[in-house]
Amino acid sequence: MTQLQYKGTGSATGRTGSRYWRSKSAYLGVIPFLIVSGLFLLYPTWNVASGAFQDNYGKFSTSVLKEVFNSPVARHAFGNSLEISIKTAIAGAIMGGLFAWAIVNGKRDGIFYRFSVALSSVLAQFGGVMLTFAFLATFGFNGLVANIALKVAPNTFLADSSWLYGMLGLSVLYTFFQIPLMVLVFLPTLENLKPQWREASDALGGKAWEYWLRIGIPILTPSFAGAALLLFVNSFSAYATAQTLINLSDFLTPLEIATALTSETGGSNPAEAKSLSFYMVVVVIIAMTFYALLRRRVSRWEQRR
Amino acid sequence: MSSSTYVQLVDLAKHFGKVRALDGLSLDIAQGELVALLGPSGCGKTTALRALAGLQELDRGQLIVDGKDVTFQNANKRGMGMVFQAYSLFPHMTARENVEYGLKLKAHKTAGDKRKARSAELLDLVGLSTHANHYPHQLSGGQQQRVALARALAISPKVLLLDEPLSALDAKVRTQLREEIRRIQLELGTTTLFVTHDQEEALSIADRVGVMRNGQLEQIAAPAELYDRPKTSFVAEFVGLTNPISGKVSGGSIEILGGVVKTLPGSVTSGTGIALVRPESIDVVASKSGNAHVAAASFLGASCRLNITMNDGTRITAQLPSLDAAGIGAGASVTVSLLDMPVFVKAAG
Amino acid sequence: MFDFSTKPFGFQDKGRTFRAWQIIPSQPDLMISIGKSLITAGIVMSLILFLIVPTAIWVHLKLPLLRRPFELLCLLPLAIPAIVIVVGIAPLYRWISIHLTESPITLSGVYSMLILPYTYRSLSAALDAVDIHTLAEAARTLGANTSRVIFGIIMPTIKTGIVNGSFIAIALVMGEFTISNILNYKTFQVVIAQIGRTNGNVAVAVSLASILFVLVLLLAIPTKKRQGKVLDVDLV
Numbered sequence: 060m061t062q063l064q065y066k067g068t069g070s071a072t073g074r075t076g077s078r079y080w081r082s083k084s085a086y087l088g089v090i091p092f093l094i095v096s097g098l099f100l101l102y103p104t105w106n107v108a109s110g111a112f113q114d115n116y117g118k119f120s121t122s123v124l125k126e127v128f129n130s131p132v133a134r135h136a137f138g139n140s141l142e143i144s145i146k147t148a149i150a151g152a153i154m155g156g157l158f159a160w161a162i163v164n165g166k167r168d169g170i171f172y173r174f175s176v177a178l179s180s181v182l183a184q185f186g187g188v189m190l191t192f193a194f195l196a197t198f199g200f201n202g203l204v205a206n207i208a209l210k211v212a213p214n215t216f217l218a219d220s221s222w223l224y225g226m227l228g229l230s231v232l233y234t235f236f237q238i239p240l241m242v243l244v245f246l247p248t249l250e251n252l253k254p255q256w257r258e259a260s261d262a263l264g265g266k267a268w269e270y271w272l273r274i275g276i277p278i279l280t281p282s283f284a285g286a287a288l289l290l291f292v293n294s295f296s297a298y299a300t301a302q303t304l305i306n307l308s309d310f311l312t313p314l315e316i317a318t319a320l321t322s323e324t325g326g327s328n329p330a331e332a333k334s335l336s337f338y339m340v341v342v343v344i345i346a347m348t349f350y351a352l353l354r355r356r357v358s359r360w361e362q363r364r
Numbered sequence: 365m366s367s368s369t370y371v372q373l374v375d376l377a378k379h380f381g382k383v384r385a386l387d388g389l390s391l392d393i394a395q396g397e398l399v400a401l402l403g404p405s406g407c408g409k410t411t412a413l414r415a416l417a418g419l420q421e422l423d424r425g426q427l428i429v430d431g432k433d434v435t436f437q438n439a440n441k442r443g444m445g446m447v448f449q450a451y452s453l454f455p456h457m458t459a460r461e462n463v464e465y466g467l468k469l470k471a472h473k474t475a476g477d478k479r480k481a482r483s484a485e486l487l488d489l490v491g492l493s494t495h496a497n498h499y500p501h502q503l504s505g506g507q508q509q510r511v512a513l514a515r516a517l518a519i520s521p522k523v524l525l526l527d528e529p530l531s532a533l534d535a536k537v538r539t540q541l542r543e544e545i546r547r548i549q550l551e552l553g554t555t556t557l558f559v560t561h562d563q564e565e566a567l568s569i570a571d572r573v574g575v576m577r578n579g580q581l582e583q584i585a586a587p588a589e590l591y592d593r594p595k596t597s598f599v600a601e602f603v604g605l606t607n608p609i610s611g612k613v614s615g616g617s618i619e620i621l622g623g624v625v626k627t628l629p630g631s632v633t634s635g636t637g638i639a640l641v642r643p644e645s646i647d648v649v650a651s652k653s654g655n656a657h658v659a660a661a662s663f664l665g666a667s668c669r670l671n672i673t674m675n676d677g678t679r680i681t682a683q684l685p686s687l688d689a690a691g692i693g694a695g696a697s698v699t700v701s702l703l704d705m706p707v708f709v710k711a712a713g
Numbered sequence: 714m715f716d717f718s719t720k721p722f723g724f725q726d727k728g729r730t731f732r733a734w735q736i737i738p739s740q741p742d743l744m745i746s747i748g749k750s751l752i753t754a755g756i757v758m759s760l761i762l763f764l765i766v767p768t769a770i771w772v773h774l775k776l777p778l779l780r781r782p783f784e785l786l787c788l789l790p791l792a793i794p795a796i797v798i799v800v801g802i803a804p805l806y807r808w809i810s811i812h813l814t815e816s817p818i819t820l821s822g823v824y825s826m827l828i829l830p831y832t833y834r835s836l837s838a839a840l841d842a843v844d845i846h847t848l849a850e851a852a853r854t855l856g857a858n859t860s861r862v863i864f865g866i867i868m869p870t871i872k873t874g875i876v877n878g879s880f881i882a883i884a885l886v887m888g889e890f891t892i893s894n895i896l897n898y899k900t901f902q903v904v905i906a907q908i909g910r911t912n913g914n915v916a917v918a919v920s921l922a923s924i925l926f927v928l929v930l931l932l933a934i935p936t937k938k939r940q941g942k943v944l945d946v947d948l949v
Contacts (some may be wrong), residue, residue: 085771085775085776086776086779088768088771088775088776089768089771089772089776089779089783091764091768092764092765092768095760095764095822095825095826096786096826096829098805098822099802099805099822099823099825099826100786100789100790100798100823100826100829102801102802102805103793103797103798103799103800103801103802103805103823104789104793104798104801105801106800106801106802106804107793107797107800107801110801173932174932177928177931177932178928180880180881180884180931181884181924181927181928181931182924184881184884184885184887184888185884185887185888185923185924185927187888187890187902188890188902188905188906188909188920189902189905189916189920189923189924190920191909192905192909192916192917192920193917193920193921195909196916196917253451253452255448255450255451255452256452256454258417258419258439258446258448258452259446259448259452259454259512259515260440260465261418261419261438261439261440262417262418262419262439262440262442262444262445262446262516262525263440263445263465263466263469263471263472263515263516263519264440264441264443264466264469264470264471264472264519265440265465265466265469265471266440266469266470266471269469269470273465273468274454274456277456278454278455278456292791292794295794296794296795296796296797298794298795298796298890298891299890299891299894299902302890302891302894303890303906303909313794313796313891316796316797316800317796317895320799320800320803320895321895329800329803332800333800333801336796336797336800336801339794339796339797340792340793340794340797343792343793343794344792347791347792359499359501360455360456360499360500360501361455361501
């Protein structure tokens, strides 16, 4: 910083003090924010990050990390988490993408458009608990569809609700709340598909499939992949739906973490929770890094000088 | 219809809701000619262009290119090269790949070597050989439009269509690029339709300029004729600057500024009319007891613009070559007279 | 579309009745939790308006060096799932429960951090679109002091960004389950889950009602003439 000792001569407000301190004082403005974010964001992050490398007595050790890494239960849960996240990310991306496409092709300011976007925004935040109950009321034991199916098609899976309570049911549920998120994330991309590109391709003699093959799909793919990554992270981090639907504590990693933290029998194991969290965060950070890279590529294309 | 007519727009009509974008527009373009469609926004010029390209459907009318009726033909079969106002380059392809795009399509399929040679030739033509491997976001606006031009020309189009290609660019780039476009167009002999709202642009590069208003063609003529002999008051006022001066009209002449001047066909024929006088048709001479004095003078380099107040209160703007305006500054007393050029007179009030 | 048509309106045995809906107001837990959640939402919005937005503006205006770190901080919650945050923050909330208050309203602290990425994204899009430096300088030369500049001039200009961010805040507070469930606070979603275990129909009715309510709220907010998104969840 500059070493100018400016003793306030010519200062309009008559304040004295060196220019150096005056410029530094602006930094004071962020202190309130730092306090709040320090407490509610930085502290927990640090707590988990450092706690993963400690044992339950506070000493530095990677023993819990290793233990978790090698534990078959933890691995099984982690595998399930990854599996469901990948599957639902892809399914949600495709279905959400199609929805978004349908929306974009409608009137831009029409009621259908606004309604769809509003609905997606709401559902993207509300997902979890409510959607689960909706499904339970419909497909679960004594649910609407299940009851009808019992009378009409008793041998199909619709009549026997047990599918809902396992991997399949969970996947279906997850996909359902992935779709609104996909719509929200992917819609801007579709809107940025400039009509001039299609027109230019047409004017140059291109047929529709040529446009899609050479222009449309290559341009959409990075954003689509990025959106799918977001969906993956969303799925991977999800807790509410699983907790509401399935009470097995070891089915998915988030459930495992919750159990480790709040276990009523035998006391909680915060170190284990933190280690599991650590692995989760690693996966999330990897996914978000790829997402950031993809976004950067897309935004470069959108740049104009 | 001359034998070299290449493109015909016949009685085009198109409405959007209550607005009539095209209202009976007819226009011929000769082979190798550059016609500019000029007019304010909303006059329908872009609609006409896009209709010719096949990107806009018409309510009524015919489009004939090289003897063939293409009115209902798909855009991708018309063989026209189109340059858009902005954003039309494919962002994920380099300049060269953009230019080569048309040649990769089934419609114009060209083998690898010939394709590369062609794209190199065109990039050279627009002066961007060194940027062949750059992406659009690495190019300036002017450079992007050059690539767009090269891309459109790559397929050796029958007609070149330019939709306000320079409107999004800086003034200096605009002037440079429009001259290049003209140079290339003359060199290749491509029949061209150029849409713009900038009258200087249209006048400077076109063989003929068509002035449009409310979906109709007001007048189409060579630039000089449009400027000197406008057929309607709209054309007179839209193209170039005018001084509205009122005077009495009779027998094909109008009395203004202490003199009498012939009126152009289409003018008001009697009563009081408002003459639309060009600034350079006004002669200004310094004199001790003149009929006016200078309110302000602007030095424009080669010429000088003088804001003059007549003794009777009328305010006019005159333009003189700087050499002739030497010594005439603000406050100077001058004698103002009219050069013997016919003027267009519109109705008063 | 989403098969909300298959969500029963709380029917008992044969036929549909609105009985489940009618029970709603008589569930004390539910009503209390709705009230508390709304208050929490209010606090979160205040934090947005009086802490986050001004800080973002301050950083943009005066502390260009901090812009990148600030952005990273705001986007940090994206990398840390709620389940992980709750692990780390549990001791803090234990302390708060014991020494300050047991009310779930204290969750507003952590909630405001959860929405940081979304709020920041709405904000920074708006801040970039408007040249706030010029605005601030113009206001300054006319005599406005700092807080006037921030609250009176810049914030109204980026109103839409703020509104979008605030809306997401409400949705998040009302929809949050993970943290409150594990920390044992009785928020709206937690109570719904509780009810759902015993009386599924009521739970569904409540869910549907709240979604409709928020939906109507969102549709009522006028959206500016967009060239793009209404709610931009495009992060990073």
